[in-house]
Amino acid sequence: MAGVRCDAVGHRDDAGDTRGPGERPALAPRTTLEVNVRVNGRLVTADIPATRTLLEFLRDDLGLTGTKEGCGKGECGACTVLVDGRPVNSCLMLAYQADGKDVVTVEGLERDGKLHPIQEAFVAEGAVQCGFCIPGMIMSAKALLDAEPSPTRDEIRRAISGNLCRCTGYAKIVKAIERAAAALRPTERDGEPGSSGAPGEEKGGRAEADPELR
Amino acid sequence: MSCGAVILAAGESRRMGKLKQTLPWGDRTVVEAAVDAALGAADVCEVVVVLGHEARSVAAALASRPRPRMRLVVNADYRLGMLSSVKTGVRALSDEIEAFLIAPADQPGISCEDYRLVVQAYRNARPRVDVVIPTYRGRGGHPTLFATGLRHEVLDLPYDGRGLRDLIARHEDRVLRAELDRPGMVADLDTAGDYERALEMMKTRMH
Numbered sequence: 001m002a003g004v005r006c007d008a009v010g011h012r013d014d015a016g017d018t019r020g021p022g023e024r025p026a027l028a029p030r031t032t033l034e035v036n037v038r039v040n041g042r043l044v045t046a047d048i049p050a051t052r053t054l055l056e057f058l059r060d061d062l063g064l065t066g067t068k069e070g071c072g073k074g075e076c077g078a079c080t081v082l083v084d085g086r087p088v089n090s091c092l093m094l095a096y097q098a099d100g101k102d103v104v105t106v107e108g109l110e111r112d113g114k115l116h117p118i119q120e121a122f123v124a125e126g127a128v129q130c131g132f133c134i135p136g137m138i139m140s141a142k143a144l145l146d147a148e149p150s151p152t153r154d155e156i157r158r159a160i161s162g163n164l165c166r167c168t169g170y171a172k173i174v175k176a177i178e179r180a181a182a183a184l185r186p187t188e189r190d191g192e193p194g195s196s197g198a199p200g201e202e203k204g205g206r207a208e209a210d211p212e213l214r
Numbered sequence: 215m216s217c218g219a220v221i222l223a224a225g226e227s228r229r230m231g232k233l234k235q236t237l238p239w240g241d242r243t244v245v246e247a248a249v250d251a252a253l254g255a256a257d258v259c260e261v262v263v264v265l266g267h268e269a270r271s272v273a274a275a276l277a278s279r280p281r282p283r284m285r286l287v288v289n290a291d292y293r294l295g296m297l298s299s300v301k302t303g304v305r306a307l308s309d310e311i312e313a314f315l316i317a318p319a320d321q322p323g324i325s326c327e328d329y330r331l332v333v334q335a336y337r338n339a340r341p342r343v344d345v346v347i348p349t350y351r352g353r354g355g356h357p358t359l360f361a362t363g364l365r366h367e368v369l370d371l372p373y374d375g376r377g378l379r380d381l382i383a384r385h386e387d388r389v390l391r392a393e394l395d396r397p398g399m400v401a402d403l404d405t406a407g408d409y410e411r412a413l414e415m416m417k418t419r420m421h
Contacts, residue, residue: 036340041386043343045335046393061393063352 033096039064040108048095054088055079057095058105066106066135070164077163080136081105087143089162106135109142118142121180122173129167136163141177149185153178215312216259217333219252219357220303221245223319224266224292229404235272237409239322240416243275244403247322252315252357253284255329259311260285263319264303266292272319297377304368314365315357316378323398323412324356332359335392344388345381348399354391355399 032047039062048057058064058081067090070078074092081090082104109116115123118141128134137160144151144159151159156177157170165173223245227234235245242250245263252261260282265272266289273286289302300316307314313336317324328348336346336359346359358378360368367381382389403409 034338042391043339043387043389044349044391044393045339046395061351061395062349 033099035096035099037095037098037100038102040104050094050096052095053091054081054083054093054095054098054103055090057098058090058103064105064107068132068135070132070136075164076133077136077140077160078133080139080163082139082143085143085146087140087159087162104139104142106138109138116142117183118145118177118180121176121183125172125176125179127168127172127176133163133165133167137165137173141180144177145181145184149181151177151181215310217257217359218307218311218314219255219258219261219329220300220307220314220316221248221252221261221263221319222296222299222303222316223248223272224264224269224289224299224302225296225318225320226267226292227320230406230409233268233271234403234409235268235319236275237403239413244322245272245275245319246279248317248319248324249276249279249284251322251324251326252317252329253279254326255333256326257333258315258329259283260308262287262303262306264289264292264299266290266299294373295377297371297373300378301369301371304365307365309362311362313359313361315359317357318402320403321356321398321401322403323401323416325396325398328394328396328399329357331394331396332357332392335359335390335394336361339390342388343390344385346390346392347382348394348396349391350393350395350397350400352393353400355396357399 031049033050034045034047036043036045038044039058044062046057046061048061055067055069058067059069067081068078069091070076072091074089077089079090080087082088083093083098084101109119118138122128122134122138140160140163144156148155153174156174160173223235236243239247249261249263252258261284263276263284263286265286269288276284276286285306287302287306289299291298303316304314315329315332332346332348336343339346344361344364347354348357349355364381364385368378371377371381401412403412
């Protein structure tokens with residue numbers, strides 16, 4: 001895929017070079033990189049600053065504000081999106097690293113104006129209080145159910161162990177994911193975006209670090 | 215190969231309350247600014263302007279523009295809606311173009327550079343695409359580019375559907391959304407308030 005140019009730093013302008021002997025060369029940072037990424041099934045291209053996070057790209061450039069910024073440092077999981085089917089903290093991934101990949105945000109789950117069964121299950125179980133963590137929870141749940149249609153309760157807890165909720169105590173969230181799994185089992189798994197399994201940057205490795213999740 | 219442009223200038227400006235194509239825009243009119251952006255774009259070899267409502271007044275505003283690079287066509291059925299004007303314009307394009315770009319005349323904020331960026335996105339796209347929609351913060355804007363191969367599908371679109379949106383949905387796998395950070399691509403002039411705000415923005419940019 002046409003895309004990331006790796007010479008993110010370089011191109012000294014000799015004509016204007018006034019540095020003395022032994023000084024470090026002046027590095028002119030290249031300001032933008034071209035990124036080609038599929039977002040919620042749509043092919044998107046943009047020239048973006050090399051330092052732009054995937055979260056900033058989704059929210060600020062593409063207006064997809066369903067993905068939330070909580071801590072901004074990979075601890076809370078509010079910014080979880082799927083990259084090639086794997087849940088990723090989009091605040092920790094640079095947007096150019098998504099070049100050539102398939103990104104799904106919470107906006108990409110509905111079909112023809114109808115909520116995804118996982119979203120419906122969260123509503124039905126009342127698994128939402130302030131709601132801020134829910135887009136991330138739902139994306140982690142989506143990754144889990146795409147890979148494992150019949151997860152155990154422990155597997156559900158592990159899958160959302162990278163998503164912090166300060167309101168609910170998780171019980172209803174876990175129940176909602178169990179409900180979604182039941183709803184999805186008989187009919188689903190037909191070619192939804194994000195269900196492919198190529199390796200990406202994975203998160204959710206906090207299971208062992210967070211054993212008190214109940 | 216080069217591209218064609220279709221400028222849609224047939225509308226009745228019902229929400230504006232007066233003919234918006236001939237409203238002042240700097241030292242020109244709104245329609246002149248829209249047409250000049252296409253005429254000045256390096257990749258655009260022909261510009262078809264579709265007239266309808268008050269066609270004479272709009273044509274008069276464009277009297278000094280170069281022919282035959284710019285051609286005026288009249289859509290007698292403009293009351294059928296924008297799709298009828300799209301079809302009129304697309305039908306009038308020559309066969310020698312690689313793609314055509316569609317823009318409404320009520321977006322005078324679109325520049326030559328905007329056309330260049332959209333054409334560049336089309337030519338650089340790998341895998342190849344048939345449609346390029348420029349976006350600003352995720353909102354689809356104009357000029358929207360279609361590969362010449364879609365011409366007949368545009369002409370065959372039914373009037374009881376969603377027009378070009380149906381075509382885009384049908385070819386979603388071959389549609390590229392190019393996030394270009396150019397606010398003029400989404401700023402149209404539907405109401406008097408839109409116009410006042412757009413004029414303010416233009417003045418701010420010029421000072």
